[in-house]
Amino acid sequence: MLGFQEKYGDYLNKFNGKLDKFCSELTSKPSVLSESMKYSLLNGGKRIRPVLMYAVGDLIGADEEVFSDYALSLELIHTYSLIHDDLPEMDNDDYRRGKLTCHKVFGTGNAVLAGDGLLNTAYSILFNCCKRGREYTDAAGFVCKCAGIGGMIGGQSADLYCENNAISGEEWLEYIVLNKTAKLITAAVAVPPILKGGKYFLEFKQFGEDLGKLFQIVDDILDVQGDFGKLGKTIGKDKEENKLTYVTFYGIDKSRFIADVIYDKCIKILEGIDGDTEFLKQLTEFVRHREV
Numbered sequence: 487m488l489g490f491q492e493k494y495g496d497y498l499n500k501f502n503g504k505l506d507k508f509c510s511e512l513t514s515k516p517s518v519l520s521e522s523m524k525y526s527l528l529n530g531g532k533r534i535r536p537v538l539m540y541a542v543g544d545l546i547g548a549d550e551e552v553f554s555d556y557a558l559s560l561e562l563i564h565t566y567s568l569i570h571d572d573l574p575e576m577d578n579d580d581y582r583r584g585k586l587t588c589h590k591v592f593g594t595g596n597a598v599l600a601g602d603g604l605l606n607t608a609y610s611i612l613f614n615c616c617k618r619g620r621e622y623t624d625a626a627g628f629v630c631k632c633a634g635i636g637g638m639i640g641g642q643s644a645d646l647y648c649e650n651n652a653i654s655g656e657e658w659l660e661y662i663v664l665n666k667t668a669k670l671i672t673a674a675v676a677v678p679p680i681l682k683g684g685k686y687f688l689e690f691k692q693f694g695e696d697l698g699k700l701f702q703i704v705d706d707i708l709d710v711q712g713d714f715g716k717l718g719k720t721i722g723k724d725k726e727e728n729k730l731t732y733v734t735f736y737g738i739d740k741s742r743f744i745a746d747v748i749y750d751k752c753i754k755i756l757e758g759i760d761g762d763t764e765f766l767k768q769l770t771e772f773v774r775h776r777e778v
């Protein structure tokens with residue numbers, strides 16, 4: 487049986503092959519548009535959303551040929567969100583994954599367009615998937631919902647709103663984390679169940695929301711205690727920019743405690759699912775203790 491690193495590497499290689507092919511066929515006039523899109527797509531990253539989708543697809547026996555298109559569209563959407571999140575008018579970051587951010591290399595206007603291009607292309611891929619039939623349309627609709635105003639964009643808007651108006655509170659915090667971060671992770675684990683006619687959909691939807699929450703709490707902790715060399719992005723910005731995060735709201739110790747509670751919840755959900763969930767358990771462990 488493959489160990490965690492090997493299995494992660496296996497899924498990563500499969501997905502990277504798909505992404506490399508996509509990038510090799512991506513052209514534009516002027517070329518700066520596709521170059522800036524590829525710069526951000528190919529500059530590293532954990533690819534945790536595609537890896538999650540491959541792992542769940544594998545577990546429930548979904549067709550890789552099909553779900554890999556959804557994994558690609560999700561990574562395009564994730565990458566656009568990072569480009570826009572790094573812009574001077576948003577989080578104003580110079581580094582992402584240890585490299586200069588898209589707007590630092592190509593300028594703000596080109597970075598906005600690179601993000602727009604990625605989002606638009608992701609939706610074209612999803613649109614094509616819809617031609618296959620009902621489940622495929624449902625899965626595409628689910629991804630759009632998770633990425634949209636009732637999902638990631640809504641969460642980012644709430645994040646900005648709380649920062650600008652110095653608003654705090656548990657309700658807003660939960661709303662931001664669920665939507666900004668957890669919804670896209672939920673899409674990653676819920677698409678294969680939708681494609682398989684709803685098998686384990688509710689279990690994976692709940693798992694995605696909890697794992698996404700765990701992912702963000704750890705991100706908030708790393709913003710205080712992480713290492714630029716490992717994370718590849720500036721540390722300490724949440725406090726500096728008055729962000730509403732788990733750590734700024736609850737403090738570091740309580741945030742760690744909440745992370746452990748949610749970790750246990752994720753493991754319990756996986757224990758209720760038939761089949762070999764060992765890799766997903768190890769991935770949850772990785773998310774809890776990650777340094778990158």
Ligand code: GRG
Nearest residue numbers: 531532533534567570571638639642666667705
């Ligand atoms: C439409 C103007 C406009 C902006 C949209 C929606 C949005 C910008 C930003 C929200 C995205 C965001 C930064 C969410 C936080 C989630 C998070 C912790 C992202 C980092 O994900 P990783 O660690 O990144 O998976 P890698 O580098 O591994 O891919």
